[in-house]
Amino acid sequence: MAHRIGRYTTWFDRPPTVEAAAAVAGPKEGQGPLGNRFDRVFTDPRLGKKSWEQAESELQRQAFLFALQKGGLKPEEVDCLFAGDLLNQCVGSTEGLLPFGLPQAGIYGACSTMALGLLLAAVACDGGMARRAAAVTSSHFCASERQFRLPLEYGGQRPQTAQWTATAAGAVVLGQPGEGVQVTAALLGRVREGGVTDANNMGAAMAPAAADVIVRFFNDTGLRPEEVDLIATGDLGETGSKLLCRLTAEAGLPIADRHADCGLNLYHKELQDVHAGGSGCGCSAAVLCARLLPELAEGVIKRLLFVATGSLHSPTTVQQKTPIPGIAHAVYFTAP
């Protein structure tokens, strides 16, 4: 059972424990600063499959397999899955997790999917729906480019505000209260729209939603930013991160000294040309699973506000010049 703090925040009375987490990545991500922290780096971006879409499904399957293995779990010991991805109709998750035969809720939050899945998995574990529940998500640069922008073969020029969709997947298994890292609280995002119509500037489209959820979290809980070790957004990139810090400062919450963005963590800024940073459901999921959750488990940080952000456009709405709405869901982790 959970209870609400303030207007929006769900506080878990039986905080679910992180039982296992895993991340897998493609070759470019493997060459980044987290390269040696992934459970597996695939040197073939197609993972031996016939299509980019099948490769993405395989990423998601592998991430969940590694999480099961690290937790010493059989698939049937996980009661339900919350999974989604960027592909039309979320086919990456459907195809990727089909072989496990587990009850599955399809979710869509664009690049905020890992936070949305974690929130729902935590609610499921806390409320009696599941003994264990997993959140799984992925993205693939090549599948995303051809779906959202242009086929790779076109070789289009990208502006500096554009982000690079990560080829990566992450999986987290939550369980009943116990030792270790816990999901202490969570809150759902609200869709915010600030007039951005450029799908190559998603950071600016998502920053207002990230600011909104962060401000609501601190208002609801009465916590101050300095009581949290790290506020990790994903993935605002350079453009969106600057905007976020300005927006929260204007709201009386200076977070710049404890803010990091997953999109700026996945690649080497100087060595790898990803323009404004990484993005894609797999980006914040992989940084969470490969770096942030291990740092919580090791005691490097003790209180983490994970705020994954999503840009809620489709190729159709971009062609129709509809302003791009953003969303950001927040999950508050604590370590003993």
Add this chain to the structure above:
Amino acid sequence: MAHRIGRYTTWFDRPPTVEAAAAVAGPKEGQGPLGNRFDRVFTDPRLGKKSWEQAESELQRQAFLFALQKGGLKPEEVDCLFAGDLLNQCVGSTEGLLPFGLPQAGIYGACSTMALGLLLAAVACDGGMARRAAAVTSSHFCASERQFRLPLEYGGQRPQTAQWTATAAGAVVLGQPGEGVQVTAALLGRVREGGVTDANNMGAAMAPAAADVIVRFFNDTGLRPEEVDLIATGDLGETGSKLLCRLTAEAGLPIADRHADCGLNLYHKELQDVHAGGSGCGCSAAVLCARLLPELAEGVIKRLLFVATGSLHSPTTVQQKTPIPGIAHAVYFTAP
């Protein structure tokens, strides 16, 4: 707090009450047998908007507005929304519900979306995350055709197994335990894949998933089909319904005498040419909100197993000839 019965079923110890439900529909649906039960029938399939996509968003907005009005509620009295649709990246829900400014979880279950949303809204209300939560979904024939099949202008011939995507939306607001119709139990679907590659035969692609969740519900609860007044699937159409009744009978659960399919309820079979029946997220949502929930409230039926089914293909996977997986989520309603 909920508890699990059997392996898969969530039984609500504080069963959420249906506080309000509403459905709106397009002109063709307005001419069907439920025409006078909808809260509003739009004679203009574009609802005065510039695009089919915007028209679909307006349907969803109107359905939620009517639900609020019928429940005597302000938007801010609903703590969170679970919403999705068929459009790429679920833009129908994002755009449609943006003006309400409420915390929102994006979900994807294709035509099973209403059941998935209801399940999650019930878990949210029961577990302390929300005092009230709403499930909202929609579909639009014209937006769907051009995205999943062919532009309307092409005028392609459709085979008899094809279903007609409903132009309709439904919204249900769940609240705390009380008088009236309750969500007593629910279970998530498993993705099932039976080798169907024809996107014009979704009924056959979804029937195995529907049979799976129905069999699991009866196995878990120990109930027999004759203890339930109605098992309403949506939307298997003629082809899928026959297959479902055969599959459940083979599993020792004859349900044909108490089974109805929402896809066969929305249109006049003889007068309106929809081939195998209706489909789309809006179909089962509209039949639930305009007919089934009122029948529960009026005491016409007392126990309803609502099993919304979804076909989890995308235009890309159909072109790649990937077999179409299906899913079906189940929600068990009871009336006092």
